[in-house]
Amino acid sequence: AQSVTQLGSHVSVSEGALVLLRCNYSSSVPPYLFWYVQYPNQGLQLLLKYTSAATLVKGINGFEAEFKKSETSFHLTKPSAHMSDAAEYFCAVSGNNNAGGTSYGKLTFGQGTILTVHP
Amino acid sequence: ETGVTQTPRHLVMGMTNKKSLKCEQHLGHNAMYWYKQSAKKPLELMFVYNFKEQTENNSVPSRFSPECPNSSHLFLHLHTLQPEDSALYLCASSLKYGQGPYEQYFGPGTRLTVT
Numbered sequence: 128a129q130s131v132t133q134l135g136s137h138v139s140v141s142e143g144a145l146v147l148l149r150c151n152y153s154s155s156v157p158p159y160l161f162w163y164v165q166y167p168n169q170g171l172q173l174l175l176k177y178t179s180a181a182t183l184v185k186g187i188n189g190f191e192a193e194f195k196k197s198e199t200s201f202h203l204t205k206p207s208a209h210m211s212d213a214a215e216y217f218c219a220v221s222g223n224n225n226a227g228g229t230s231y232g233k234l235t236f237g238q239g240t241i242l243t244v245h246p
Numbered sequence: 247e248t249g250v251t252q253t254p255r256h257l258v259m260g261m262t263n264k265k266s267l268k269c270e271q272h273l274g275h276n277a278m279y280w281y282k283q284s285a286k287k288p289l290e291l292m293f294v295y296n297f298k299e300q301t302e303n304n305s306v307p308s309r310f311s312p313e314c315p316n317s318s319h320l321f322l323h324l325h326t327l328q329p330e331d332s333a334l335y336l337c338a339s340s341l342k343y344g345q346g347p348y349e350q351y352f353g354p355g356t357r358l359t360v361t
Contacts, residue, residue: 133290159347170250170336170352178347217289222348232277232344233302236289245277 129154129220134238141245146190146205148240150218153199160201161219161234163191171217177201188212213244249273250353252337258359261327267356269320269337277343278320279350280312283334295320296343327360334358 134149152158152219159178163171182194192203201218218237250271258263271278295314309331311323311326320337321361334355340348 161349163352168354170354171338171350172352173349176347176349215309223254227266232296232340232342232346232348233294234350238288 129158129222129235131218131235131237133216133218133240135240136238137241137243139243139245140208142170142210143207145158146203146208146212146242148203148216148242149199150192150203151199152201152218152220154220154222156222159221160192160194161207161221162186162190162201162203162218163219163236164188165215165217165239167214174216208242208244210244210246213242215239215241230238250337250339250351252335252353252356254356255354256357256359257328258361259324261329264323264325265328266324267322267335267337267358268352269322271318271320271337271351271353272352275339275351276317276340277340277348278314278317279338279340280320280322281336281338283336283355284326286346289336292322294343301343323334324358327358329360332358332360 130153132151148222161176162174165171174190175183175184177194185191217239219234221234253268282290291304292306293312313321336355337353338350340350341361
């Protein structure tokens, strides 16, 4: 079984400030982890993914995330927020091991965090 | 432009109507997905097709009927829906389903309102 918890349904930052969106996961097998972004009236777009290579993953638009196994976390950060970053962000997990019939291709999403950026 | 298109973008239907949602992907992928996105709830996976075969049905009511005639097209047939079925329906595709970090590419969604 796998699950994702995103801490904080709403995060508000000033333009130029650090963005930190929190994600903790639970997985019975080594996970793959993803961050997606959804702009208003659009579908989800992949920001970055962790696939058990480097623990610090760089994505598009200046975002990065660090996989910390000891903390079961995969927090998303960006050093300096831009107005165009305002959107909803989703963390997702899937298993990477076909053990015991687990549907390891299945993505489980968190509830999302709405990021607001103030001028 | 994500390579996954959905039509219509907006749909209003009565509870006795029958309608269909269409999804098309131009990415050469072999897996396609339907998700339901409701306010204040996580994305809910509804169906998965891998190489045209349905591999996941996440306990979806029978008033939702998927169809995948080929790897590029996916339909969701709707009949006798309930108001609580109002949501954004997202289609996604990936290279394959399972055994790898195959990221999913999403369409823009169909905003469905059941009256």
